[in-house]
Amino acid sequence: MTTTAAPVRPYQHYVYAYPHKTAYRPLPDRPVLADVWAGEARDALSFYAHIPFCEVRCGFCNLFTRVGAPEGLTGRYLDALERQAIAVREALGDRRPARFANAAFGGGTPTFLTADELTRLCDIAERRMGVDLRAIPLSVEASPATATADRLAVLAERGATRLSLGVQSFVEAEARAAVRPQRRADVEAALGRIRDAAIPVLNIDLIYGIDGQTSASWRHSLDVALAWRPEEVYLYPLYVRPLTGLGRRADSGTGPAAADLAWDRERLARYREGRDHLLAHGYRQHSMRMFRRADAPEQGPDDYACQTDGMIGLGCGARSYTSTLHYAFDYAVAMPEIRGIIDAYAATTDFSRARHGRRVDEDEARRRHLLQSLLQAAGLPVAEYRERFGTAPQDDFPGELAELADRGWLAEEDAGRLLRLTDEGLAHSDAVGPAFFSPAVRAAMAAHEPR
16 A cells, blocks of 8 residues: 555554553642542452562663562562552442452562562452452463462462563573573473463563564574463563663663664564464464464453553552543652652552542543554444444544554454554554544653653
8 A cells, every 4th residue: 555654663652551651740639539439430440459579670671660679678568558458448438349350460570579478469459459369360470580389379379360471582692682681491490380380371471672683583482482382472572761771771872772763673573573473373463562372261351451441559650540530659760769659658658649640531531542442453443432432533533543544554344333453553553552642641741751
């Protein structure tokens, strides 16, 4: 298809949530949670617990996490998490009991916690928040070094249905280039322990675009991963972000350049190779990043990025979503700032108010629904959008959708009843998503000062 549209950079922004957290600001009115949740649907909530600790920080990581924990900090953090859970449960009230449809422990690395601490985390979710972990999908993130038999036994016994292991590369030189020191033998030993624990779904994360990676080495990592027959595989493009280890290398002129067009071409080539390899081995593509084995059990909403708004997040890096307010705690990337925020969270006694976030009006809700549907391979059913908002997406975003169609990235199917990204549209998801950011969100993100 011939297009007159100007070329765009394919790797602009990973849109796993909207509005992005860098658009959040201190809430001047600090609304009471009981008021925030009054009138909100609560029959199919998502639950997320954030554990902001890792044994090492990878060079590409800009997640809210710190390396290690001084004596007693993880215990104090769980104390605060429990206080927060009690406050949130009180805010929800008992008139309309909250019911949870899925749960996730993320980070950081939740399995940084000891087995006893993981037991306590599950107790907080169940006894304080009322999350029946054994009755709903529960996803937990882990690293090879912390996926120990005792921790995995706790998670399996408490109902974990999915374990996501951050491997990134099975080539040791590439792992070092990504500032992720690990030995392949240790990674495979961890995978063996996970399979022994009989958690139903194993996900393996891999990264493409690492310095020194080739088509052959990328295929090698894919094949080693496939030998374990993981139910899911996530393929992530490497990003170089400010204040990360690789970001500091790029600033010094010794790492990959974030604005390098040749690097864009390399990443796109590795993505296509990885996609085609997984499809040829019995996997189905659910988004740009996510591939699931055709015979694997379903786990609920892909990426925990469903279009509905009910999310309860506990922990200083977690977000909570209602239909009109997204809120969290302060956000940082630099280690001194993160340490300060974690220490402040652990000392907090009053969790009854939302302090940091962003109001979501109907225009933002339309954008969120559209982009989080469109970025899934299944696409956007127009009738669902119309039922929720009373209009068609083609009426609300005619320019943006027309440009995607002009590029060959968007197709209308079933007589216009479904909008779906083409294969090339999915490949450019990190450019498609930002096209629907509102001017206000763009401005807030641009004004955010990394720290």
